[in-house]
Amino acid sequence: MIKYVIYYRVSTKRQGDSGLGLAAQKRDINLFLENYSSTPYEVLQEFTEIESGTNSDRPELQKAIKLAKAQRAILLVSKLDRLSRKVSFIASLLDDKKLEFKVAQMPHADKFQLHIYAALAEQERDFISTRTKSALKAAKERGVKLGRPNGTTTEANMKRQKHAQEAAQKLSGILKPMIGNYSLQEMADTLNNAGIQTARGSEFKPMTVKRVLDRLELVPK
Structure with a gap:
């Protein structure tokens, strides 16, 4: 069975309180799970963080990564920039052989493609x-x-x-x-x-x- 750890991020408390941005992320995650994930699957836990994408030191993200690695689960995010807006941070996650992550909006992208996309987005x-x-x-x-x-x-x-x-x-x-x-x-x-x-x-x-x-x-x- 495939296991997932889901991570959501919004930039402000007001976005978190209102659901602005968060609802769209949940929609994309559900679309991925229903249409692109192998079955059966299990969602182990969901983490939500209110923090800027330029800040790499995020406690909820670290918890999500730790759980995904410990349970050999896939870390799932809606968009690549929900993980980070820094290509260097994305690259460090891609280099971590103990971590696998997927991007709902890019369901078929491999690590090389994700790295290229992160670099182009930053540029x-x-x-x-x-x-x-x-x-x-x-x-x-x-x-x-x-x-x-x-x-x-x-x-x-x-x-x-x-x-x-x-x-x-x-x-x-x-x-x-x-x-x-x-x-x-x-x-x-x-x-x-x-x-x-x-x-x-x-x-x-x-x-x-x-x-x-x-x-x-x-x-x-």
Whole structure:
């Protein structure tokens, strides 16, 4: 019988509480088990962690890996970046002869293919980061102000909505390249680090970014 240890990761507590991201991971895991796993199979345990993918020191992941190795089970994740966004960390797991892991969204991928995919994904994220910084710099040089102007606290709701939509449109070119590559938290961090404020003049939070994406009718993966 094939045994699995399942690992889920979300980037923020709010995502964990709301199920944002977690529901999609569980859907992909179930699709893998129902359509691509040999039978019979057994799920030994599920681990869920609220942590950034750039942090390799995650206690729940270490527990999942330890259990998988001890029980000779397969560590199963929905996407490769749920394990890590660092190609070096992925490579270390691939080199561990005592550990076998599978990626639900890449059910037929072997170790070599997973390594190549991790390297390409990291390279793509680096390029997107560089392109985003370039777009932000160009916007500042053009004098584009993405925050909320002063003196608008008493505007009617319709006017506030119009302003929010206009502010979202200004962010469209910056956020679009990040969809599918950055989490909501990472999008928020990128905007905050660039000194961009929300329409209300505050820092971006993951759900603030989600509201902007909703206004733009863009769906984060």
